[in-house]
Amino acid sequence: MSERGPLEGVRVLDLSRVLAGPFCTMLLADLGAEVIKIEEPERGDDARSFPPFVGDQSAYFINVNRGKKSIALNLKHPKGREIFLKLAEISDVVVENFRPGVAERLGIGYEDVRRVNPKIVYASISGFGQYGPYRNRAGYDLIGQAMGGIMSITGWPDTPPTRVGTAIADILAALFCCTGILAALRAREITGEGQRVDVSLVDSVVAACEAYLEMYLVEGRVPTRIGNRYEFVYPYDSFRTKDGWVVIGAGNDSLWRRLCEAMGMEELVGDPRFETNRRRVENHGELKTIIEEWTRERSTREVVEILTEHGVPCAPVYTIRDVFEDEHVAAREMLVEIRQPGVGRIKVVGCPIKMEPSKARIRGGAPLLGQHTDEILEELLGYSNEEISRLREEGVVR
DSSP, rough: OOOOOOTTOOOEEOOSSSHHHHHHHHHHTTTOEEEEEEEEEOOGGGGGGGGGEEEEEHHHHHHHHOOOOOEBBBSSHHHHHHHHHEEEHOOEEEOOOTTTTTTHHOOOSSHHHHHOOOOEEEEEEEOOSSSTOOOSSSHHHHHHHHHHHGGGGGOOOOOOOOOOSOOOOHHHHHHHHHHHHHHHHHHHHHHOOEEEEEEEHHHHHHHHHHHHHHHHHHOOOOOOOOOTSSSSSSSSSEEEEESSSSEOOOSSSSHHHHHHHHHTOOGGOOOOTTTHHHHHTTTHHHHHHHHHHHHHTTTHHHHHHHHHTTTOOOOOOEOOHHHHHHHHHHHTTTTTEEEEEEEEEEEEEHHHOSOOOOOOOOHHHHHHHHTTTTHIIIITTTTHHHHHHHHHHSSOOO
16 A cells, blocks of 8 residues: 555645644645645644643644644734745645635735636635625634534434534534545646635535435424434434443334344334334334333343344444444554654544555644744745744744
């Protein structure tokens, strides 16, 4: 398997901070792109102050900024803006997550960059997108989850709207932005022209609500919170066991028959209440009681072993500790040890994209603030040591 990444030779300027943008550029770095993170000279990315900490460094920051370079550049200074545009001239991608209009006011917006590099792929992630009546509103993950609809369908009937445990709006936006960037790079190969990529947190969550949107559009029914049950397939739910929880997903009639056989309840196959998926969805309450009477008499491990032997999709509900103690997760290299400057060895989450013969992999630790400033100015832009010293004295770089 080649150690070369599929994006080797692609240079990305990363103006983003916290999570959505950095997660997107983290994936690009794992895929082999050279990612140059441009940070404010005094404090850098806000995430550098987020817990948990390893020594005096943020593990939150390290995890999503591994494999990148950092230049500490004052974009509010005319010379800082000049340096950025020089870098943009020799780069392929710019990623930013300012509020709409901020990049333009700094003189580093899409049109500014396109003037020096018509082939640039310029990607923006924001709360509400680059156009629309809410474009100027501030957007965080929580806002995206609330207005994208996912909180209204997450939780139980007797609980308030519930935020998905992880920052899912940020992650979804990162994934959609990464997809847009890769598509734009492909289009550039054909047309020779760059592209503007515009992704919003709210749009990303709306798209992820999938068939629940169609439920409203087709039936006029507003989906509500129903716990872990799925509206469209049953049994597709969580069930108590003797010592914990298990999920079971019998997504078609064949799997339903296998589940009945595994439980020793073959008579349920011909029960008119459960003979089709539609009927099983309609009678989910009765069916859950029957299945849970069976699972409650057995340990989680027993349930999983029995159902797996019969080819029924199922799984224990893991804690985060369980995730990292699982042999399959380890075999898939989802826990990776890297060497972090100033810290030493540290474990981070691996890249979920597996490829052959190219390889997606973590290509180093996260940069210290401004760690590569001199290297980038000297090697990419040809600044002399004297010029760099003057820039530092003027507060342009750190």
